[in-house]
Amino acid sequence: xxxxxxxxxxxxHAIAPRASGRPWTFYVLLAVFVLYVxxxxxxxxxxxxxxxxxxxxxxxxxxxxLSLHWFVDLFTQVRTGDVKGSFDRSVKLAVIVTVxxxxxxxxxxxxxxxxxxxxxxxxxxxxxxxxxxxLVLSIGIGLLLTFIGVEARWYTSAVGAQxxxxxxxxxxxxxxxxxxxxxxxxxxxxxxxASRWQAMRLVVIPILAPGLVAVALFGFTLSYxxxxxxxxxxxxxxxxxxxxxxxxLNVTSPSLYxxxxxxxxxxxxxxxxxxxxxxxxxKRRASRVPPL
Amino acid sequence: MAAxxxxxxxxxxxxxxxVLVPFFVAPILVVLAASxxxxxxxxxxxxxxxxxxxxxxxxxxxxxxxYVETIKFTLLTWLFSLIIGFWVAYFLVFHIRSPLLAIGxxxxxxxxxxxSNIIRMISWIPLLGKEGLINMALIKSGVVHEPLxxxxxxxxxxxxxxxxxLTIFMIVPIFNSMGRIDKRVVEAALDAGAxxxxxxRLIVLPLSKNGIALGTIFVVSIxxxxxxxxxxMSGGGSASVVGALYEDVGVLQYPSAAASAVVLxxxxxxxxxxxxxSVDVRKEITL
Amino acid sequence: MELGHGHIELAGxxxxxxxxxxxxxxxxxxxxxxxxxxxxxxxxxxxxxxLRMIAGHDDPTAGEILIGGENVVGLPPVARxxxxxxxxxxxxxxxxxxxxxxxxxQVRGMSKADRRKAADAMIEKVRLTEFADxxxxxxxxxxxxxxxxARAAITGPRVLLLDEPLSALDEFLRIQMRQELRRMxxxxxxxxxxxxxxxxxxxxxxxxxxxxxxxxxRQAGPARDVYDSPNDRYVAEFLGGQNVLSGRIQSVNGxxxxxxxxxxxxxxPLTPHIxxxxxxxxxxxxxxxxxxxxxxxxxxxxxxxxxSSRVTAIEYQGxxxxxxxxxxxxxxxxxxxxxxxxxxxxxxxxxxVLATWPVEHARVLA
Numbered sequence: 012x013x014x015x016x017x018x019x020x021x022x023x024h025a026i027a028p029r030a031s032g033r034p035w036t037f038y039v040l041l042a043v044f045v046l047y048v049x050x051x052x053x054x055x056x057x058x059x060x061x062x063x064x065x066x067x068x069x070x071x072x073x074x075x076x077l078s079l080h081w082f083v084d085l086f087t088q089v090r091t092g093d094v095k096g097s098f099d100r101s102v103k104l105a106v107i108v109t110v111x112x113x114x115x116x117x118x119x120x121x122x123x124x125x126x127x128x129x130x131x132x133x134x135x136x137x138x139x140x141x142x143x144x145x146l147v148l149s150i151g152i153g154l155l156l157t158f159i160g161v162e163a164r165w166y167t168s169a170v171g172a173q174x175x176x177x178x179x180x181x182x183x184x185x186x187x188x189x190x191x192x193x194x195x196x197x198x199x200x201x202x203x204x205a206s207r208w209q210a211m212r213l214v215v216i217p218i219l220a221p222g223l224v225a226v227a228l229f230g231f232t233l234s235y236x237x238x239x240x241x242x243x244x245x246x247x248x249x250x251x252x253x254x255x256x257x258x259x260l261n262v263t264s265p266s267l268y269x270x271x272x273x274x275x276x277x278x279x280x281x282x283x284x285x286x287x288x289x290x291x292x293x294k295r296r297a298s299r300v301p302p303l
Numbered sequence: 304m305a306a307x308x309x310x311x312x313x314x315x316x317x318x319x320x321x322v323l324v325p326f327f328v329a330p331i332l333v334v335l336a337a338s339x340x341x342x343x344x345x346x347x348x349x350x351x352x353x354x355x356x357x358x359x360x361x362x363x364x365x366x367x368x369x370y371v372e373t374i375k376f377t378l379l380t381w382l383f384s385l386i387i388g389f390w391v392a393y394f395l396v397f398h399i400r401s402p403l404l405a406i407g408x409x410x411x412x413x414x415x416x417x418x419s420n421i422i423r424m425i426s427w428i429p430l431l432g433k434e435g436l437i438n439m440a441l442i443k444s445g446v447v448h449e450p451l452x453x454x455x456x457x458x459x460x461x462x463x464x465x466x467x468x469l470t471i472f473m474i475v476p477i478f479n480s481m482g483r484i485d486k487r488v489v490e491a492a493l494d495a496g497a498x499x500x501x502x503x504r505l506i507v508l509p510l511s512k513n514g515i516a517l518g519t520i521f522v523v524s525i526x527x528x529x530x531x532x533x534x535x536m537s538g539g540g541s542a543s544v545v546g547a548l549y550e551d552v553g554v555l556q557y558p559s560a561a562a563s564a565v566v567l568x569x570x571x572x573x574x575x576x577x578x579x580x581s582v583d584v585r586k587e588i589t590l
Numbered sequence: 591m592e593l594g595h596g597h598i599e600l601a602g603x604x605x606x607x608x609x610x611x612x613x614x615x616x617x618x619x620x621x622x623x624x625x626x627x628x629x630x631x632x633x634x635x636x637x638x639x640x641l642r643m644i645a646g647h648d649d650p651t652a653g654e655i656l657i658g659g660e661n662v663v664g665l666p667p668v669a670r671x672x673x674x675x676x677x678x679x680x681x682x683x684x685x686x687x688x689x690x691x692x693x694x695x696q697v698r699g700m701s702k703a704d705r706r707k708a709a710d711a712m713i714e715k716v717r718l719t720e721f722a723d724x725x726x727x728x729x730x731x732x733x734x735x736x737x738x739x740a741r742a743a744i745t746g747p748r749v750l751l752l753d754e755p756l757s758a759l760d761e762f763l764r765i766q767m768r769q770e771l772r773r774m775x776x777x778x779x780x781x782x783x784x785x786x787x788x789x790x791x792x793x794x795x796x797x798x799x800x801x802x803x804x805x806x807x808r809q810a811g812p813a814r815d816v817y818d819s820p821n822d823r824y825v826a827e828f829l830g831g832q833n834v835l836s837g838r839i840q841s842v843n844g845x846x847x848x849x850x851x852x853x854x855x856x857x858x859p860l861t862p863h864i865x866x867x868x869x870x871x872x873x874x875x876x877x878x879x880x881x882x883x884x885x886x887x888x889x890x891x892x893x894x895x896x897x898s899s900r901v902t903a904i905e906y907q908g909x910x911x912x913x914x915x916x917x918x919x920x921x922x923x924x925x926x927x928x929x930x931x932x933x934x935x936x937x938x939x940x941x942x943v944l945a946t947w948p949v950e951h952a953r954v955l956a
Binding site: 213 | 645647666667668673674676678680682683684693694696697698725741742745
């Protein structure tokens with residue numbers, strides 16, 4: 012081990028010695044990290060590549076040629092599943108869930124700033140909702156609906172089922188975001204004559220905005236990919252994950268891979284938009300600290 | 304201003320409760336109720352209470368096997384995701400100098416998770432299958448003569464899929480915990496002559512405990528509650544508790560499924576509660 | 591007599607925080623309109639709590655607070671026509687300097703053009719015109735403070751409340767900004783209530799110094815009174831310019847009493863107000879710069895009290911030298927000797943010296 016004094020970098024981050032380069036552990040860990048990232052992205056790259064499989068090709072390598080055939084197949088052939096319809100529903104559902112998640116998480120985050128009677132109970136209910144097996148809740152909601160005599164629908168019961176998953180995440184993110192919010196800003200607003208609503212609109216929400224975008228991001232992606240809880244609560248019309256599930260059981264062509272590529276692109280676009288928004292907001296604040 | 308906020312606390316929390324109660328509390332209670340009832344064979348429930356469902360569960364050898372399988376996978380997944388997750392987080396926090404780069408690399412790790420679970424699962428087939436890339440590479444390079452069967456549709460592939468999917472749940476809280484370690488504490492230790500191994504053992508590990516606990520909660524609850532990863536990746540060779548539950552629901556055997564669900568949920572709750580006792584969650588998620 | 595708008599009166603104000611011992615324990619105080627008042631005391635003495643209660647961010651558990659003659663307890667901050675400058679400045683990080691300053695006008699519904707004009711006028715006053723479009727994170731500490739001041743003052747409050755406004759600044763800047771605050775106060779002509787734990791700052795700025803300890807007011811008065819004529823031991827020691835000797839009275843004769851302290855008999859002036867009897871335990875305060883050091887063996891004149899002791903430390907402070915003496919069980923006994931005088935006949939650590947002062951200059955403390 013080097014006995015050089017620990018570096019005091021501007022960021023204050025590393026403990027690796029300064030001028031003499033990196034210790035051997037750095038290279039080992041770097042290798043581990045690289046392997047991990049490769050393993051993470053590896054399987055998906057196979058899918059991306061294979062989705063351009065030639066018409067004559069099958070589900071595995073080698074590639075017999077390049078074509079966009081399977082993408083076309085995906086969107087046009089009925090037998091491959093109702094991709095367009097389920098995609099449509101998934102997006103709409105995700106938007107609904109996202110909006111509700113942001114609003115409710117924001118309010119809950121505000122509530123938890125102080126202790127109130129029963130705050131422990133609420134907190135543990137949230138954790139419970141998070142760790143409960145998704146399928147169990149799904150079944151429970153399904154049974155409940157049968158009891159009441161209401162039918163499951165992707166735009167009603169599935170919304171609630173997905174919220175039971177996204178809200179805990181959203182509230183936890185809000186906890187983290189709120190903890191960085193200085194009450195003095197709010198007090199200063201009141202001091203200067205702002206009403207409760209004005210303080211919220213002009214000070215609290217703008218300052219918390221990057222955090223709210225982060226909650227929206229979580230909400231959207233968690234909803235878009237949600238499977239277990241939606242399974243029994245979506246009703247007769249499938250969301251995209253449910254559709255994919257039934258496709259994996261039935262479809263044996265690379266159009267499935269094409270689907271994978273398409274959904275990935277969409278997810279990436281959404282994330283890029285959200286992160287870009289957060290980044291831009293932070294830059295305008297000239298703030299030195301990242302949002303999460 | 305202080306006193307006036309009291310009322311608003313409950314007002315602000317009510318939307319959350321409006322969701323949690325009907326979509327978490329109620330379903331759990333319904334499942335609990337259903338577990339004490341009998342099936343009429345057609346997916347309906349007969350309103351005569353019975354403990355038969357539970358008796359069936361506890362006397363069935365199948366139950367034990369299922370739990371053994373499930374716990375086996377839980378432990379293996381936890382172990383590997385912890386080891387990998389811990390070192391990745393450690394690398395990002397302690398060996399990357401620029402915080403911007405660290406966040407960037409961290410995001411790089413999270414990005415794959417913004418795509419569908421199921422797609423990521425089937426993506427193993429072209430990689431691990433008998434005609435998959437790995438086998439092809441191994442055969443071509445002469446390491447083996449026949450494709451390795453165990454790579455896919457086996458316990459191995461189940462664990463691989465779980466670890467692939469869940470390591471991120473370990474990385475995030477551990478990264479968060481480690482990031483909060485005051486670097487000056489580490490510098491003071493180096494100053495006092497501690498080796499890097501000492502620092503790991505005496506400073507980093509204890510201060511990351513909370514992150515590890517949180518990650519464990521996520522991993523354990525997801526694996527124990529899973530039914531489709533194991534079904535697909537084991538090719539039907541293995542089963543899990545929830546998997547069997549799913550089968551029951553498929554044949555409309557709600558009461559027995561409900562009973563099984565209750566038992567599982569209690570087990571998961573016990574494990575999570577035990578872990579929660581050792582960490583102050585609210586303090587941990589503040590920045 | 592008509593009370594000015596910004597005249598503040600606290601009557602029997604008490605504040606308890608759930609379970610806490612009284613953070614503010616029965617405070618009575620009158621702050622004249624248009625004066626600069628400093629609340630001085632160590633952390634936890636209740637000064638910030640009082641400030642926040644005057645502002646309306648906290649309510650007293652008991653007692654009345656009157657501003658301009660009207661009881662304001664229960665009124666929200668905006669209705670009191672007070673403005674507060676927070677310790678951390680609390681500048682809105684997402685708004686420019688101009689928008690920060692114009693905020694109070696914005697929430698009152700002023701048009702964009704009007705409030706821009708008013709804000710710019712205020713920015714001129716604090717001399718930050720070229721920074722009008724910057725964000726708070728792009729400003730230095732001193733500049734941020736000026737923005738905070740402008741933001742509070744734009745509403746034309748009758749009282750401006752400042753919570754340790756200079757603590758975040760470095761020494762040099764602190765002294766500069768002191769004058770800035772004083773200047774603003776004179777220009778605006780309103781009451782300033784300034785909370786600080788720095789003694790020199792308080793006596794430099796304030797017309798009225800209020801010394802506090804553990805929720806109570808120990809002494810309130812003009813700076814000179816508090817510094818020169820402390821009422822009790824706490825104020826004397828806190829203000830820092832006095833030595834406090836405690837001991838028992840050995841004898842009383844005519845003009846003086848003799849107190850046994852620090853191994854010597856020390857003469858103490860008798861005043862009509864305080865009756866001293868043999869055997870009483872008293873405390874006496876002597877100003878540190880009133881004391882002269884002479885070599886042992888010199889005769890002291892009648893009317894001079896003296897104390898013999900050993901020098902324990904010497905600190906050069908520029909225009910004076912601090913000489914610390916060992917005074918037995920008493921806390922530090924410190925003498926401020928003017929620099930030239932010291933170096934004309936310097937003493938060293940370990941020397942035995944005689945500290946002398948005119949008896950009449952000492953004060954018997956309550």
